[in-house]
Amino acid sequence: MARQEDKIIGRRLRSSYISTVMSITLVLFVLGLLGLIILQAQQLSDRVRESIIISVFLDDNATDNAINRFRSNLEALPSVNETRYISRDEAAEELMHELGEDFVEFLGYNPLSALFQVSLKAAYTNPDSLLIFEETVGRHTIVTDVDYQKSLVHLVNENVKRIGIGLLAFSLLLLMIAFALINNTIRLSVFSKRFLIKSMQLVGATQAFIRRPFIIRGVMQGVIGAMITIALLMVTLYAGQRQIPEIAMFYDFRMLSILFAGVLLLGIIISWISTYFAVRKYLKIKTDHLYFY
Numbered sequence: 001m002a003r004q005e006d007k008i009i010g011r012r013l014r015s016s017y018i019s020t021v022m023s024i025t026l027v028l029f030v031l032g033l034l035g036l037i038i039l040q041a042q043q044l045s046d047r048v049r050e051s052i053i054i055s056v057f058l059d060d061n062a063t064d065n066a067i068n069r070f071r072s073n074l075e076a077l078p079s080v081n082e083t084r085y086i087s088r089d090e091a092a093e094e095l096m097h098e099l100g101e102d103f104v105e106f107l108g109y110n111p112l113s114a115l116f117q118v119s120l121k122a123a124y125t126n127p128d129s130l131l132i133f134e135e136t137v138g139r140h141t142i143v144t145d146v147d148y149q150k151s152l153v154h155l156v157n158e159n160v161k162r163i164g165i166g167l168l169a170f171s172l173l174l175l176m177i178a179f180a181l182i183n184n185t186i187r188l189s190v191f192s193k194r195f196l197i198k199s200m201q202l203v204g205a206t207q208a209f210i211r212r213p214f215i216i217r218g219v220m221q222g223v224i225g226a227m228i229t230i231a232l233l234m235v236t237l238y239a240g241q242r243q244i245p246e247i248a249m250f251y252d253f254r255m256l257s258i259l260f261a262g263v264l265l266l267g268i269i270i271s272w273i274s275t276y277f278a279v280r281k282y283l284k285i286k287t288d289h290l291y292f293y
């Protein structure tokens with residue numbers, strides 16, 4: 001009879017442990033997916049920002065040496081991502097290809113100037129940084145004009161800002177929901193042991209002694225849940241890459257490592273805090289009130 005009761009208690013404890021771990025895993029997985037979406041959105045916004053082309057037009061009388069020196073100075077700027085030099089003849093060929101006719105033969109001369117097409121790093125594509133770049137480059141003697149679509153820059157920056165604020169607000173809301181769900185799951189787990197906690201306290205065990213095994217157990221549940229979550233996120237990334245191969249270009253393995261570390265840390269911290277306060281509640285509650293909580 002005693003063995004049968006021990007088996008039943010053992011099954012209940014395992015069931016409680018597994019359900020707590022699965023609850024933590026599901027909540028962390030949702031948070032991890034949101035983190036992946038934010039990372040992908042950031043990478044996409046950076047790509048869009050870096051696709052903005054700035055045309056730096058050169059003087060028709062500029063020598064090859066002057067152009068090469070200017071190219072070196074241009075590529076040395078910390079804001080520059082890529083540069084492409086287009087000669088007058090190349091510019092004419094590209095325009096003729098777009099127009100479908102030989103305008104040089106019609107005009108009798110090539111009216112186009114040589115230029116550099118420049119893309120900046122994402123962090124330098126805000127209006128203030130672009131203005132500084134324009135002023136810096138415009139000081140060179142062989143530069144005649146610096147042109148880019150100011151309306152496009154404004155539109156991209158405004159949309160990125162709106163999306164960023166929206167994702168941040170949603171992330172905070174989801175984080176609070178996640179904390180509440182994990183906290184309630186752990187509180188229910190501790191609730192089933194409230195009589196054990198009070199019994200240990202009545203026989204003289206200190207609060208730290210009583211709290212320690214519960215916190216260790218809670219942290220281990222958080223670690224296991226986080227590790228399962230990381231595995232699920234890696235499977236999700238792999239499946240996404242199989243379905244859409246182009247998505248791999250947006251992967252930043254350093255940021256993914258930070259995300260996975262954040263999931264692990266979040267699982268540990270939330271589990272630790274929830275367990276600490278759940279045990280603390282039953283340590284302070286009166287014996288007569290145990291049946292009401």
